[in-house]
Amino acid sequence: MAVLQKGNSNYPFWGASISLITGLDPLGLQTTSEATYATMLPGISNLTNRLRYYGFYCWLLDFYFKTEKKGNSKEQYRFIRRAELMIAIIMQSERKGVQQITGSNFASNLINTAEETYFDLAEGADKDNTDKNVYWKYPSGAFGQYYYGAMQALSLIITAINDDGDVIYNISKPHPRQKVSGKQLAEAFEGSLSPQIKELFYINIKKGKLYQDDISELIKYFAIDTVQTENAEWQLYVEMLLDKDDPSQEMEERFTFHRRETILSLLNTAVKNENNYDWYRFLLESYRKKLGTNGYPETETNIGWYCYQLNEYWQYSCGTMFWAVLQHLYDFQQDQYLPLFVKKFSSSITNEICKELKQATEPTSSLAEILELIPDTEDEENIKKEIDGTNDPVIVAKYGFILLLQIFKNNREQLHPLKEFMSRKKIERDGNMVDGILTVHTAENDTLQVFC
Numbered sequence: 001m002a003v004l005q006k007g008n009s010n011y012p013f014w015g016a017s018i019s020l021i022t023g024l025d026p027l028g029l030q031t032t033s034e035a036t037y038a039t040m041l042p043g044i045s046n047l048t049n050r051l052r053y054y055g056f057y058c059w060l061l062d063f064y065f066k067t068e069k070k071g072n073s074k075e076q077y078r079f080i081r082r083a084e085l086m087i088a089i090i091m092q093s094e095r096k097g098v099q100q101i102t103g104s105n106f107a108s109n110l111i112n113t114a115e116e117t118y119f120d121l122a123e124g125a126d127k128d129n130t131d132k133n134v135y136w137k138y139p140s141g142a143f144g145q146y147y148y149g150a151m152q153a154l155s156l157i158i159t160a161i162n163d164d165g166d167v168i169y170n171i172s173k174p175h176p177r178q179k180v181s182g183k184q185l186a187e188a189f190e191g192s193l194s195p196q197i198k199e200l201f202y203i204n205i206k207k208g209k210l211y212q213d214d215i216s217e218l219i220k221y222f223a224i225d226t227v228q229t230e231n232a233e234w235q236l237y238v239e240m241l242l243d244k245d246d247p248s249q250e251m252e253e254r255f256t257f258h259r260r261e262t263i264l265s266l267l268n269t270a271v272k273n274e275n276n277y278d279w280y281r282f283l284l285e286s287y288r289k290k291l292g293t294n295g296y297p298e299t300e301t302n303i304g305w306y307c308y309q310l311n312e313y314w315q316y317s318c319g320t321m322f323w324a325v326l327q328h329l330y331d332f333q334q335d336q337y338l339p340l341f342v343k344k345f346s347s348s349i350t351n352e353i354c355k356e357l358k359q360a361t362e363p364t365s366s367l368a369e370i371l372e373l374i375p376d377t378e379d380e381e382n383i384k385k386e387i388d389g390t391n392d393p394v395i396v397a398k399y400g401f402i403l404l405l406q407i408f409k410n411n412r413e414q415l416h417p418l419k420e421f422m423s424r425k426k427i428e429r430d431g432n433m434v435d436g437i438l439t440v441h442t443a444e445n446d447t448l449q450v451f452c
Contacts, residue, residue, distance in 0.1 A: 040262055083205055095225055127139060153246075291418075318400070347363070361373065364449065
């Protein structure tokens with residue numbers, strides 16, 4: 001048990017200091033969405049959405065082995081990190097408005113405080129077991145933290161063991177089973193580089209310096225936001241994205257094309273929308289189609305995105321209620337006796353729900369009776385707008401509960417087929433929407449005040 005001695009706790013002790021990682025998913029309910037996204041768009045994420053980085057990293061690793069005859073992971077990481085910082089400085093100098101550039105904030109600060117004619121790449125990139133501020137904390141840079149996993153999913157990157165047993169990154173070689181290998185993409189990227197620019201890039205990495213006068217020339221070749229459509233590099237990106245989901249898969253019966261089908265559906269949605277790209281419109285279309293009909297069932301790709309959006313509504317509903325509880329507690333500005341707080345807050349919410357339905361409902365009405373009064377035609381997006389339109393915790397919680405009831409009513413027939421789909425696709429995670437929404441079904445005979 002915990003022991004207090006002179007005001008200090010001897011562990012274990014539930015009140016001990018902990019490290020909190022904050023984020024946009026405080027209840028941990030978005031993991032099913034993340035797993036679904038990774039299955040429907042393997043090799044692509046919102047953290048790796050600068051496609052030319054894929055070609056750049058393939059070329060950089062190939063360039064490393066061409067120029068460095070011997071090396072270990074520490075030296076390779078240094079090579080990668082200096083190159084990443086150089087790209088960040090180049091992009092911030094010449095393309096400041098471009099987003100999703102690795103180390104851009106650090107590079108921007110270097111540019112704004114520059115007093116020399118060069119930038120010290122070694123100082124800003126090398127991790128040397130000190131507490132100095134560097135552009136990226138992860139040892140192998142943004143490549144190792146984010147892009148490696150995505151590029152591995154596309155069979156562009158592998159890990160290799162050198163003569164000393166040290167694990168280092170390498171690129172995949174051409175193989176008949178896949179359309180694009182890391183080596184092919186590296187060669188295509190290199191095709192746009194002159195011998196002089198490669199030599200300059202290498203010297204900068206080795207010396208750890210980037211001279212300001214060289215930036216205007218380097219940007220012509222290393223602009224991460226630009227790919228010339230007439231180049232082989234562009235064509236390889238297209239082939240890579242439209243290849244089967246797992247390029248290394250050789251068993252035809254296991255081929256899936258969710259990434260390709262998603263991209264083509266997005267393009268089709270854009271055509272219908274005056275050529276405007278609208279990701280959320282695509283998600284809503286998939287959500288409203290659900291599983292399709294017996295005569296016209298939806299594709300597994302569209303069902304996957306339906307699953308994704310339903311889980312997003314589920315976690316939004318729960319997150320809304322969680323925020324309302326915390327905000328209501330905060331409004332008191334003093335400690336509260338928790339059972340009494342919960343009882344009063346719950347009572348306020350149930351009363352507001354009854355007012356909203358404007359019929360003969362009472363807190364003692366059963367949940368089944370409440371569900372009957374919720375319109376079948378109500379749209380989840382309208383409820384979200386109501387939530388966004390107020391900061392009153394009670395009203396926010398009311399709409400959070402109504403959203404939960406709405407998604408149950410609109411999707412109750414699809415829950416069990418979705419459960420089977422999620423299990424088969426291996427995207428089912430703890431806290432998923434099917435398990436969560438089914439709690440409404442089990443509580444239909446309970447009163448509203450008990451449920452809330």
